[in-house]
Amino acid sequence: MKIKYKNTDIYLLLGNITEIKADAIVNAANSSLMGGGGVDGAIHRAGGSVIHEQCIKIAKTSGGCPAGEAVITDGGSLPSKYVIHTVGPVYRGSGNNEAELLSLCYINSMTLADSRDIRHIAFPSISTGIYSYPVSLAAPIAVNTVKDYLSSHPDSGISTVGFILFDNKTYSEYEKIL
Numbered sequence: 001m002k003i004k005y006k007n008t009d010i011y012l013l014l015g016n017i018t019e020i021k022a023d024a025i026v027n028a029a030n031s032s033l034m035g036g037g038g039v040d041g042a043i044h045r046a047g048g049s050v051i052h053e054q055c056i057k058i059a060k061t062s063g064g065c066p067a068g069e070a071v072i073t074d075g076g077s078l079p080s081k082y083v084i085h086t087v088g089p090v091y092r093g094s095g096n097n098e099a100e101l102l103s104l105c106y107i108n109s110m111t112l113a114d115s116r117d118i119r120h121i122a123f124p125s126i127s128t129g130i131y132s133y134p135v136s137l138a139a140p141i142a143v144n145t146v147k148d149y150l151s152s153h154p155d156s157g158i159s160t161v162g163f164i165l166f167d168n169k170t171y172s173e174y175e176k177i178l
């Protein structure tokens with residue numbers, strides 16, 4: 001599925017984000033940046049040691065990446081040039097700023113993309129796996145935050161935003177919103 005929003009194509013794809021050829025794919029990382037399960041493990045395995053080495057450097061200088069923030073590395077052997085690592089909130093039943101933090105993941109990833117002239121960025125469904133964010137709540141935050149960013153940044157160079165969704169339930173929740 002694909003729509004046009006403010007001159008930007010926003011598309012949904014059922015698939016594996018490590019196979020996507022974008023300028024940058026986004027990783028749902030953890031704050032240590034040392035890799036983990038889910039999409040994080042898949043990206044580190046497919047991208048090779050370059051990603052891990054650059055993450056170690058970032059973690060050493062900044063102490064890691066808190067929830068809501070984003071950092072960037074090369075894509076190593078992935079088809080995409082860069083990986084933007086952002087850390088979603090762990091969902092504990094709301095009331096812990098989860099929605100704001102999740103929204104910040106998308107805003108900070110897109111801001112970082114714009115600072116590197118990245119035109120095509122592809123996101124996974126941040127926080128809805130191991131971090132337990134209900135996808136029915138996370139999907140509207142993801143889609144609406146991306147749209148709000150594009151509305152409030154008319155000079156953004158981002159021409160294509162993808163959501164690469166790993167299973168049918170996740171896809172259908174994003175489809176409802178988009």
Ligand code: ADP
Pocket residue numbers: 015016017018028029037038039040042088124125126127128129130131132133164165166167170
């Ligand atoms: P988090 O810890 O932020 O919840 P997860 O990686 O556990 O991150 O899950 C986030 C989403 O990414 C889930 O919908 C999960 O099914 C999905 N996912 C896992 N592997 C991949 C992959 N290779 N490509 C795209 N999405 C993936």
